[in-house]
Structures are given as C-alpha cells and as structure tokens.
Amino acid sequence: MTVSMHDLVPHRLRRAWAAAGECPDLDLYSLFRAQRCMDPHRTAVLDDAGKLCYTQLDRMVRRTAAGLRDAGVHAGDVVGVQLPNCREAVVADLAIAAIGAVALPFPAGRGIREAESLLRRAEAVAVVAATDFRGRAHAADLAGLLDRLPALRIVAAVGTQSVPERCLAWRDLLRADGDTFVPARPDPDSAARILVSSGSEAEPKMVAYSHNALAGGRGNFMASLLTDREPPRNLFLVPLASAFGSNGTAVTLARHGGTLILLEHFSPEAAIATIEQHRPTHVLGVPTMVRMMLEHNVSGSDTRSMRALVLGGEPLDRVTAEEAERAFGCAVVNLYGSADGVNCHTDLSETGTATEGPGIIVGCPDPRVADIRIADVDTGTIAPPGETGEIVARGPMTPLCYVGDPELDARYRTADGWVRTGDLGVFDPAGRLHVVGRLKDIVIRGGANISVAEVEQLLAEHPDIRDVVCVGVPHAALGECLAVCVVPRLGAVPDLASLGTHLLARGLERAKHPESLLLLDTLPLTPAGKPDRAAIRRLLAAVVT
Structure with a gap:
C-alpha cells in the first residue's frame, strides 16, 4: 500500500476508547468469525437469491479471500467494489477484510469517470464489479481502465453474463481452497474501508475508516437502537456501498450478529413487500424513499415486526416523520450523519418530530459514537451555549483521514483530530442538537443571503408537497436566485403563488421566496438514493427566466 491513510486522531485517544470498551478492538473478519461460531445456522443474508446462514457465508468468504490472495491481492491493498445490494457485495466486503486489505465500495450506477477517479486516487489494485446492472456493463467498463491506471491489475466480474475480456470470473475465485486459508489479523486501528462522500468538492471525497471506527x-x-437481546434484522433500502450502508456488513453482521435483508434496487412496492415477507426489525433508508412508500398504502401492510424506521442521508421534516410513524407503527429515528465523520440521532421515543427552536432536531450526541461541539465559524473556538456555529465531532467513529488528500485534511480536520463538518448547528437547553443548515448552502440573491435548508424545511410542511429541493441558479441581474423542484402529492398541482402564501404565513419574507418552480413526478436520485442536486440544478436552470 502506498496511498496515505494515516490517523489524525491522537493514538492515546484511540487506545483510551478501546480500553473503555467503546471499541471491540478486533478486526472485522475476526468479529464476523466469532458471530459465526456463536450461532452458525443463523441467517446472515436474505437477498433476491434466497438465504445464506453464517456458515454458508463464511465458506464463501474464505474461498473468495483465498482466490483474491492467489490473484495477487495482499494486506494493505485497496480493492474497489461496485456491486448492487446482493450477497456477493457482502462476501467481497468480508473477504477483503479477511486478507487485511482495504475495501473501497461505491454504488452500482456510478459512471466510469467517477469510478476512474476513485480507483486512481486510492491506488486500487483490484475492483469487483457487476457484469450488468440495469443495463450498465460495469465490469467491462472498468476493464478498460487496466491500461490507464498503473496500480490496477484485477477486475473481477460478478454476474450470470459472459465474463468480459480481461476480467477474472467471480465464480473462479469461489473455486479456491478456503479450508487452508489463514486470515490476516490487521491492527484494529488500521484502515478497513474507504467511504465515499458526495460533498461539494470537484471529485468525491474518500474517507478512511478503521475496523474499530466501523464496528x-x-x-x-x-x-442504541436495539431494544432487546435479539440480533437485528436490518432491511437496507440504501446501497451497502454508501456511507449509510457501511452499517451493513461491519455493524449488522460483524458487530451485532444480525441479518442483512437486501434489495438489489429500491422501489416502494418491493420495499413494502419485503417488509411483509421477511419481517425486519429495522428499516434503513432516506426520507425520499419513505415518502414514496407512504403513497403506496403502507397503512394496509403488515409492519408489526418493525422496531424502528431509521432515516438519514437528507433532512427529515416533521410532516414525513409524523406520517411515517402513523403508517409504520414504529419509532422513526432521524439520523444526522456523514461519511466525513459525524453521527447523531433521535432516540426511539423522540421519533424526530419535535419542532421547538431553529432547524431540525437530531437528538443528543452519544459520546460512545461521537462527541459533538459547536465551534465559532470565524475563530474555531467553542461557541457559547445557545449560539449557532459549525458542528465539529470526534469520537470512536471518527475516521482516520481523507485518502491521499492532505489539503482536505487541513481544511476539515483539526490538529487534535476533530472533524469540521461544514454544517451549522446549535444546542438547545435540553442538550439536543439542532441542524440549521450548511455553511455552503447559501444562495446570495442580489447581496442577500438565503438559507436553502430553511426554505426547504418550511415548504416540506405544505399540504400539496411530497418532496422538495431548493437550489440556487444563475440570474443575469441578481447573480443568483432561488429555484424549487417539487414532487406534488397525488392529485395536487401547487404553484408559486400557493408556495409564497404558505411561506408568508410562516414568517418568511418575500425576498427569500423561490422565484422558479419545476414540478416532477419523481426526484432524480443519486445511486446512493439521495436527491441528485446537480441534476435538479440543471433542470431548474432551464426554466429560470
């Protein structure tokens, strides 16, 4: 391994967290193996191909790890993974950990330009990819990079289609001798996985996480979301290859010995049918997905198995939280987090519906996950109680560093390991964190600042709106103006006038109102399941006059 993945958190802190029991202090494969030994016949994975118990999964993992090692993958190497939610994605994740290599997952559906950027900057030696995903030939496309990326030597193709030229067949990896495979025992504080953050940078940020930070x-x-001693049955509507999805293999399986329930591609109908058939205890998704499910008569479905609906990836508005709680009949957890290194969530009794104070309440920080402070935007010093500032975080989940990018380390990490999130927040007297926006999510209209988060939060309460995204678009006279993309509720046709009336009634001055409106049947989504703001911005730019 030559790409830099050093730890920006002081070593004494890492060791103190492990000594206090906040981290298991074992590598991910060893943790998974322990779960397999404790309950070998428990179901580990439920996907479109059926069930895999822990013993069956472990057998596949060991064979794949041996096959990758025979192909030339070694401890410390970076291995990309571009697969949908399926058993092969789980096998690849655990096999990479068993070798002591570092996984770099990114969602199926991402284009070859972004894939090349990630693999090049991470100096990946191998990548595992689908032969076909919704008409996209990822493995064949990635094989075209073998001559362009000096470090890349192996493209392993997963699928029933013929193996593309220059690719290694996944089925051949599974023929290796797993019985004689001896797993590596990497340092639990060393890199295990690189999370890809879709922020505002020109290229996606890559964030290195250790075994201890993940598990x-x-x-x-x-x-904190488990109410009994039974292992969770977690349905992931988000890609396992996303930052949110990192709670899959490392957390659900290796740490908690649970069951992963996987959908290869999200649709509201498939999600509801899966809940009824496989009876998950926890469903993890983004609010946009839940709003789509709410329009498909969730109330008439059997959701009695659910203990919590865990929603992250984008702000959760009050209306969605309350409707979801009624429809699913379980707690709705509002998760605030990012690949960069922050996590805070409402507890099982709050359900994310409280509205007192500014912004959106995301609960009280859990120091076993990440301690959170509010820093003065200009000085970086801790802000006085009750004042808004930048959210900074540090704790057992804090990542090592940005991969191969010292400029990002200097911009977003402090000398003592705190993560600067770029988000604005404030604590209320009860110690709950309110997220009130982002430093960069400001539209400057004729010299006046407009908070995108503020307008979106107010519009989300409009009775005719299901989904809403606001963005700034260029304007010849004003520099920028605010435009809004709306997915109406069934049968509704909102217009700018009704949106303006709604915003005025909630005290928002006219200068902050959207000036252009685009109605869509569905929002364009990124492969990670979040609203695709870049695509929305392009669509809205075309309707601005």
Whole structure:
C-alpha cells in the first residue's frame, strides 16, 4: 500500500476508547468469525437469491479471500467494489477484510469517470464489479481502465453474463481452497474501508475508516437502537456501498450478529413487500424513499415486526416523520450523519418530530459514537451555549483521514483530530442538537443571503408537497436566485403563488421566496438514493427566466 491513510486522531485517544470498551478492538473478519461460531445456522443474508446462514457465508468468504490472495491481492491493498445490494457485495466486503486489505465500495450506477477517479486516487489494485446492472456493463467498463491506471491489475466480474475480456470470473475465485486459508489479523486501528462522500468538492471525497471506527463507533450507534437481546434484522433500502450502508456488513453482521435483508434496487412496492415477507426489525433508508412508500398504502401492510424506521442521508421534516410513524407503527429515528465523520440521532421515543427552536432536531450526541461541539465559524473556538456555529465531532467513529488528500485534511480536520463538518448547528437547553443548515448552502440573491435548508424545511410542511429541493441558479441581474423542484402529492398541482402564501404565513419574507418552480413526478436520485442536486440544478436552470 502506498496511498496515505494515516490517523489524525491522537493514538492515546484511540487506545483510551478501546480500553473503555467503546471499541471491540478486533478486526472485522475476526468479529464476523466469532458471530459465526456463536450461532452458525443463523441467517446472515436474505437477498433476491434466497438465504445464506453464517456458515454458508463464511465458506464463501474464505474461498473468495483465498482466490483474491492467489490473484495477487495482499494486506494493505485497496480493492474497489461496485456491486448492487446482493450477497456477493457482502462476501467481497468480508473477504477483503479477511486478507487485511482495504475495501473501497461505491454504488452500482456510478459512471466510469467517477469510478476512474476513485480507483486512481486510492491506488486500487483490484475492483469487483457487476457484469450488468440495469443495463450498465460495469465490469467491462472498468476493464478498460487496466491500461490507464498503473496500480490496477484485477477486475473481477460478478454476474450470470459472459465474463468480459480481461476480467477474472467471480465464480473462479469461489473455486479456491478456503479450508487452508489463514486470515490476516490487521491492527484494529488500521484502515478497513474507504467511504465515499458526495460533498461539494470537484471529485468525491474518500474517507478512511478503521475496523474499530466501523464496528465500534458506528456499531454503538446501532446498539442504541436495539431494544432487546435479539440480533437485528436490518432491511437496507440504501446501497451497502454508501456511507449509510457501511452499517451493513461491519455493524449488522460483524458487530451485532444480525441479518442483512437486501434489495438489489429500491422501489416502494418491493420495499413494502419485503417488509411483509421477511419481517425486519429495522428499516434503513432516506426520507425520499419513505415518502414514496407512504403513497403506496403502507397503512394496509403488515409492519408489526418493525422496531424502528431509521432515516438519514437528507433532512427529515416533521410532516414525513409524523406520517411515517402513523403508517409504520414504529419509532422513526432521524439520523444526522456523514461519511466525513459525524453521527447523531433521535432516540426511539423522540421519533424526530419535535419542532421547538431553529432547524431540525437530531437528538443528543452519544459520546460512545461521537462527541459533538459547536465551534465559532470565524475563530474555531467553542461557541457559547445557545449560539449557532459549525458542528465539529470526534469520537470512536471518527475516521482516520481523507485518502491521499492532505489539503482536505487541513481544511476539515483539526490538529487534535476533530472533524469540521461544514454544517451549522446549535444546542438547545435540553442538550439536543439542532441542524440549521450548511455553511455552503447559501444562495446570495442580489447581496442577500438565503438559507436553502430553511426554505426547504418550511415548504416540506405544505399540504400539496411530497418532496422538495431548493437550489440556487444563475440570474443575469441578481447573480443568483432561488429555484424549487417539487414532487406534488397525488392529485395536487401547487404553484408559486400557493408556495409564497404558505411561506408568508410562516414568517418568511418575500425576498427569500423561490422565484422558479419545476414540478416532477419523481426526484432524480443519486445511486446512493439521495436527491441528485446537480441534476435538479440543471433542470431548474432551464426554466429560470
């Protein structure tokens, strides 16, 4: 391994968290193997191909790890993974960990330009990809990079289609001798996975996480949502290859010995049918997905198995939270987090519906996951109680660093390991964190600042609106103006006038109202399931006059 993945958190802190029991202090494969030994016949994965118990999964993992090692993948190497939610994605994740290599998952559906950027900057030696995903030939496309990326040597193709030229067949990896495979025992504080953050940078940020940060810090987040001693049955509507999806293999399986229930591609009909058939205890998704499900008569479905609906990836508005709680009959957890290294969520009794104070309440920070402070935007010092500032975080889940990018380390990390999130927040007297926007999510209209988050939060309460995204678009006279993309509720046809009336009634001055409106049947989504703001911005730019 030559790409830099150093730890920006002081070593004494990492060791103190492990000594206090906040981290298991074992590598991910060793943790998974322990779960397999404790309950070998428990179901580990439920996907479109059926069930896999822990023993069956472990057998596949060991064979794949041996096959990858025979092909030349070694401890410390970076291995890309571009697969949908399926058993092969789980096998690849655990096999990479068993070698002591570092996984770099990114969602199926991402284009070859972004894939090349990620693999090049991470100096990946191998990548595992689908032969076909919704008409996209990822493995064949990635094989075209073998001559362009000096470090890339292996493209392993997963699928029933013929193996593309220059690719290694996944089925051949599974023929390796897993019985004689001896797993690596990497340092639990060393890199295990690189999370891809879709922020505002020109290229996606890559964030290195250790075994302890994933199974420990992120595992503690999931532990707080478990109400009994039974392992969770987690339905992931988001891609396992996303930052949110990192709670899959490392947390659900390795840390908690649970069951992963996977959908290869989200649709509201498939999600509801899966809940009824496989009876998950926790469903993890983004609010946009839940709003789509709410329009498909969730109230008439059997959701009695659910303990919590965990929603993250984008702000959760009050109306969606309350409707989801009624329809699913379980707690609705509002998760605020990012790949960059922050996590805070409402508890099982709050359900994310409280509205007192500014912004959106995301609960009280859990120091077993991440301690959170509010820093003065200009000085970086801790802001006085009750004042708004930048949210900064540090704790057992804190990542090592940005991969191969010292400029990002300097911009977003402090000398003592705190993560600067770029989000604005404030604590209320009860110690709950309110997220009130982002430093960069400001539209400057004729010299006046407009908070995108503020307008979106108010419009989300409009009775005719199901989904809403606001963005700034260029304007010849004003520099920028605010435009809005809306997915109406069934039968509704909102217009700018009704939106303006709604905003005025809630005290928002006219200068902050959207000036252009685009109605869509569905929002364009990124492969990670979030609203695609870049695509929405392009669509709205075309309707601005």
